[in-house]
Amino acid sequence: MSHPVIELDQVALGWRDRVALRDVTGQFQRGSLTAVVGPNGAGKSTLIKGLMGTLSPLRGQIRLTDEARSDIACLPQVGELDRSFPISVYDLVAMGAWRRVGAWRRFRKEEHERVLHALQTVGLADFGARIIGTLSGGQLQRALFARLLLHDARVLLLDEPFAAVDRATTDDLMALMHTWNSEGRTVIAVLHDLEMVRTAFPQTLLLAGQVVAWGETASVLSPENLHLARHLCAGDYL
Numbered sequence: 001m002s003h004p005v006i007e008l009d010q011v012a013l014g015w016r017d018r019v020a021l022r023d024v025t026g027q028f029q030r031g032s033l034t035a036v037v038g039p040n041g042a043g044k045s046t047l048i049k050g051l052m053g054t055l056s057p058l059r060g061q062i063r064l065t066d067e068a069r070s071d072i073a074c075l076p077q078v079g080e081l082d083r084s085f086p087i088s089v090y091d092l093v094a095m096g097a098w099r100r101v102g103a104w105r106r107f108r109k110e111e112h113e114r115v116l117h118a119l120q121t122v123g124l125a126d127f128g129a130r131i132i133g134t135l136s137g138g139q140l141q142r143a144l145f146a147r148l149l150l151h152d153a154r155v156l157l158l159d160e161p162f163a164a165v166d167r168a169t170t171d172d173l174m175a176l177m178h179t180w181n182s183e184g185r186t187v188i189a190v191l192h193d194l195e196m197v198r199t200a201f202p203q204t205l206l207l208a209g210q211v212v213a214w215g216e217t218a219s220v221l222s223p224e225n226l227h228l229a230r231h232l233c234a235g236d237y238l
C-alpha cells in the first residue's frame, strides 16, 4: 500500500528565471530510505531546499502530509554553515530541541540530558564546550547528526552527510541513519558514493536537472541511466 509523506507534481525549482530542476513528479513513501544522486549541478541540493520549503517551486506543487510538514528536519551541507560563528558544540546540538523548548522557555534538565546523550551517541561526549570553529570536518558532521537526534523528527533530509568524513565516522553515522529508518522515519539523503548507495539504500532518485530515474536502487543505477545523467549534465540541459 502506498503511504506518501511527500508528493511532487511537475515541480520546477530554481533561482529567478533560471530553472535548476524541472518536471519532477513522484512520491517519497513513509518510512522509506532514499538516496538522491546525480552529477555536480544536477539539482540535488536544490531539491532538498524545495522539500524543506526554503525554496518555493517556480512551477508545480510539493505536497507534504501534516505529519511531514510539522515534523521535518534537515542536515545542511557543512559548507553552508558559518563555522566562524562563536557557538559551542553543546549549544549547536541543543538548537535541535528548539521546537519543543521554544525560544524563551527554560531548557529543562530532561533536554540537557538529551543533549549529553546525543553527544555521547555520536562520540563527542567530551566536546560540548568546544567552539564549533575548532572542530575537524568529521567532528562537525557528528555534531550535526547529534543535533538531528535532538530534533527527533519523522522526516529527515540530509545533504551530503558524509562529505569529507573518514570511513569510521561514515560507518558510525550510517548506522545512526539506519536506526532512524528502522524506527519508521523517512530518510532522504544526498550522496555521491554509488557503492554505498547500492549496498545501503533500497530507493534511489537519480537527477540531472530533471528526474532520470526514481525507484528501486538496482534498476535506477543501471549503466544506461548513469550514462544518460552524465550526458544531460555535461550539456546545456536547461
Ligand SMILES: Nc1ncnc2c1ncn2[C@@H]1O[C@H](COP(=O)(O)OP(=O)(O)OP(=O)(O)O)[C@@H](O)[C@H]1O
Pocket: 015, 020, 038, 039, 040, 041, 042, 043, 044, 045, 046, 047
Ligand atoms: N543560490 C543559487 N543561485 C543561483 N543558482 C544556484 C544557486 N544554488 C545553486 N544554483 C545552481 O543550480 C544548479 C543546481 O545546483 P545544486 O546545488 O542543486 O546541485 P547539486 O546536484 O547539489 O550539485 P553538487 O553535487 O555539486 O553539490 C547549478 O547549476 C547551480 O549553479
